[in-house]
Amino acid sequence: MSSKGSHPYRTRNSxxxxxxxxxxxxxxxxxxNVNREARSNGLTYVDDNGRTALITLTLRPRIIDxxxxxxxxxxxxxxxxxxxxxxxxxxxxxxLRTLFPxxxxxxxxxxxxxxxxxxxxxxVSRWDANTTFGDEDWKEGFCVFEVNGVGVGxxxxxxxxxxxxxxxxxxxLKKIDSRFQPVPHHDMRRLLLxxxxxxxxxxxRTRGVMALAMEKASGSNYVEFECLARxxxxxxxxxxxxxxTDFTLKGDEVFARGRKIDIFYRDTTLSELxxxxxxxxxxxxxxxxxxxxxxxxxxEGEFDHKSAFEVFTNSVYADVFTAQERKLFQTHILWxxxxxxxxxxxxxxxxxxxxxxxxxxxSLLVLKPNRLYGGQGVVFGRDVNRSAWGKKIxxxxxxxxxxxxxxxxxxxxxxFFRPEANGAREKELxxxxxxxxxxxxxxxxxxxxxxxxVNVARRGGLTPILLIP
Numbered sequence: 001m002s003s004k005g006s007h008p009y010r011t012r013n014s015x016x017x018x019x020x021x022x023x024x025x026x027x028x029x030x031x032x033n034v035n036r037e038a039r040s041n042g043l044t045y046v047d048d049n050g051r052t053a054l055i056t057l058t059l060r061p062r063i064i065d066x067x068x069x070x071x072x073x074x075x076x077x078x079x080x081x082x083x084x085x086x087x088x089x090x091x092x093x094x095x096l097r098t099l100f101p102x103x104x105x106x107x108x109x110x111x112x113x114x115x116x117x118x119x120x121x122x123x124v125s126r127w128d129a130n131t132t133f134g135d136e137d138w139k140e141g142f143c144v145f146e147v148n149g150v151g152v153g154x155x156x157x158x159x160x161x162x163x164x165x166x167x168x169x170x171x172x173l174k175k176i177d178s179r180f181q182p183v184p185h186h187d188m189r190r191l192l193l194x195x196x197x198x199x200x201x202x203x204x205r206t207r208g209v210m211a212l213a214m215e216k217a218s219g220s221n222y223v224e225f226e227c228l229a230r231x232x233x234x235x236x237x238x239x240x241x242x243x244x245t246d247f248t249l250k251g252d253e254v255f256a257r258g259r260k261i262d263i264f265y266r267d268t269t270l271s272e273l274x275x276x277x278x279x280x281x282x283x284x285x286x287x288x289x290x291x292x293x294x295x296x297x298x299x300e301g302e303f304d305h306k307s308a309f310e311v312f313t314n315s316v317y318a319d320v321f322t323a324q325e326r327k328l329f330q331t332h333i334l335w336x337x338x339x340x341x342x343x344x345x346x347x348x349x350x351x352x353x354x355x356x357x358x359x360x361x362x363s364l365l366v367l368k369p370n371r372l373y374g375g376q377g378v379v380f381g382r383d384v385n386r387s388a389w390g391k392k393i394x395x396x397x398x399x400x401x402x403x404x405x406x407x408x409x410x411x412x413x414x415x416f417f418r419p420e421a422n423g424a425r426e427k428e429l430x431x432x433x434x435x436x437x438x439x440x441x442x443x444x445x446x447x448x449x450x451x452x453x454v455n456v457a458r459r460g461g462l463t464p465i466l467l468i469p
Contacts, residue, residue, distance in 0.1 A: 014134060016415050019060040019169075021176050027417060030059050030169055031424040037164040042227040043157060043462065052223075055157065056461030058416035059424060060173075061165040062431075062446050063182060064133040065468045071139075073442035075328060076127055076435045082325045083125055083147055086303040086311060087113060089320055099307045099338055101370075101401030105274035106302075109290070113299055118291050121298030122199045124192060124265070126152040126434045126445075129332075130412045133465075143409035145334050145366075147308060148373065149301030151214065151267030154434050155188045156224040156231075157462055158445030165464035182466035186441025189231055194440050196263055196296060197237075203293055205262035209238040213256075214267030215276075216243060225267070244268050244276060247285040254285050254294065264289070265296045271371070306370050306404045309336035315345065335407040338370065339393070340400055347407055355393065358405050362389045366406045367396065380408065380452055411452060418448075418461065431463060 022030075034057055038044075043055045090096045091114060102110055112118050128146040132138050162184050173180050196210055210232065212225040225241045232239040242264070246256040254261045277283055289295050311317045312329045313336055321329070335347035337354055346352045358365060362381035369377040381389055396403040412431050417424045429448040436443040446463035 013415065015060055015063045015173075015180075018173055018177060018180060019417065022172060026172055027059065028423050030172060031417075031419040033168045034059055034164060035419050037168050038161070041160040041164055042223060043160055043164070044223055046223060056418055057161055057164060058418050058429070058448060058461065058463045060169060060417060061162070061182065061464040061466045062133060062414070063466055063468050064185065064444070068133055068138060069185060069442060069444075069467060072131075072435060072444075073437055075332070076437040076442060077439075078324055078328055079127055079144070079147070079333075080123070080125055080437060082312065082321055082329075083149065083303070083308070084123060084300060085320060086308055087300040089311070089317070090303065095316075096311070098340075098401070099310055100303060100305055102302075103271060103274060105277065106270045109270055109273070109287070110299060110302070112287070112291055115291070119203075119293035120300060121290075121293035121295055122195050123149055123297045123301045124152050124195060124436065125149045125297070125301065125304070126154065126436045128432055128434050130409050130431075131433055132412055132414075139331070141410045141412070142332050143334050144332050145309075145406065145409055146306060147304050148434075149304030150269050150297050152434075152436060153224065154445030154447075155192050155436065155443070156227045158434075158443055158465070159184065159187045159189055160227070161446075161462045161464040162466055165466060169464075170466075182468055185465065185467040186443050188436050188443030188445070189228060191436060191438045191441055191443050192228070192265065193232060193235070193237065195438055196265060199293065199296060200263045203263070205294070208260035208262035209240055211240050211242045211256055211259075211261050211264035212267075213242045213244055213246070213264050215272065244273060244283065244286060245281045247283070247289065249285045249288060254289050261289075261294070263294050263296065269371075270299070270302050306336060306368050306406070307338040309333055309406070310338055310404070312336075313347070315349065334409050336404050337406075338401065339367070339396060339403045339405045341397065354405070355397070358393055359390060362386065364408050366408050367392065368404050368406060370402055370404050382408070383452065414448075414463075416448065416463065433465070 035054060038057050039054055044052050045055060046052055090100055126148045127144050129142060129144040131142045170182060200206060212229055214222060214225060216222050229239040229241050240257060240259060242256045248255050273283060273286065290299055312333045318326055337344055341355050343351055344354050346357060365381045367379040379392055413428050414431050415426060416429050417426050429450060430452055431446065431448045434445045444465045446465045447460055448463045449460035
């Protein structure tokens with residue numbers, strides 16, 4: 001039946017208000033159904049102990065309308081363009097050697113970009129942000145806190161979680177209000193595929209197979225890779241899952257597991273490849289593939305250090321970027337500085353001594369490892385006492401280049417029902433979104449957690465995101 005008082009589901013909590021009208025017996029049934037569908041759709045990950053765990057999905061989806069989706073799509077495309085400039089800037093400006101402190105073993109790889117024979121490849125990047133989709137003033141609180149340029153997670157999880165919501169939850173909500181008609185938004189799995197096929201075509205390589213490469217021991221994304229490979233094979237594109245050590249040279253061609261490789265998507269960072277070399281693995285085939293542009297993300301993706309945001313938020317580098325890019329930085333990129341004893345500017349443009357400034361403004365700052373991922377090592381100043389903050393700052397100063405300080409953005413929370421052992425429970429959860437854009441569309445993966453550090457690998461979960469046309 002349809003409710004005459006229903007609204008267009010473009011305001012804060014509107015979908016949640018609709019969900020709360022479901023009978024409790026229906027919510028309990030949905031909890032069981034969502035968990036079952038999540039497992040069958042590959043929404044699992046491998047934890048640090050090697051056990052396969054089910055990722056928690058909120059029972060109702062988040063909703064975004066087409067106008068906001070298109071505005072975000074344009075913004076992320078502009079940010080992608082700015083990110084793509086960092087490698088060239090690094091090669092031209094010696095001052096960036098400090099901001100991007102590559103390890104000695106990484107430098108020969110990075111130096112390949114100076115070669116006339118080097119062919120830049122494609123970058124797959126995900127921008128993580130605190131945002132809301134319902135309020136008309138959503139842009140005011142939209143703050144981007146991180147970019148990932150290698151091994152973007154969620155490319156399977158995002159669209160798969162939306163499919164679960166469409167199958168298990170949306171039909172029940174339509175019974176209450178037939179005007180609730182959400183649809184899938186752009187599919188990140190297909191956006192990645194389009195990127196791989198486009199780059200492969202540019203290289204004139206169409207007869208080999210595609211590969212998805214990462215170290216199996218490194219964890220959860222291997223589940224995503226297996227799911228992605230099956231998905232691409234069903235679409236008619238031969239795809240295998242490999243490890244970085246599987247690649248070999250046969251004559252002038254790159255092979256893995258007996259198959260000639262046209263192109264591959266990697267989840268292994270350059271620092272991880274260097275560790276493999278230290279262990280004695282021969283990675284010459286990977287060097288050849290990088291030089292030819294057969295690797296996605298290319299070496300340009302390695303500049304996703306959190307200190308990249310210092311380039312975006314420091315006026316010293318303003319001339320490198322367009323007026324459109326600078327406007328986005330000022331409005332939506334969180335002020336960030338590599339933490340060392342030096343003078344710099346604060347978010348108001350005022351000259352400050354960075355360490356005393358960091359100690360004084362503890363509650364407004366977040367301390368982050370420059371290159372780790374998965375929420376590792378993040379410390380919110382507001383969550384620790386002054387003594388602990390001071391000791392932590394003192395210790396990280398002994399690791400120059402390894403830590404950044406970032407202004408605390410607006411932490412978004414929303415109310416959800418989430419499955420629990422014996423049913424479901426309504427809770428206020430922190431939410432963040434990851435955005436992956438191409439010229440074909442904008443993919444979004446929603447994440448939630450009871451903790452301020454929102455990450456699936458740190459006991460977080462997923463919030464399905466659907467589009468209201």
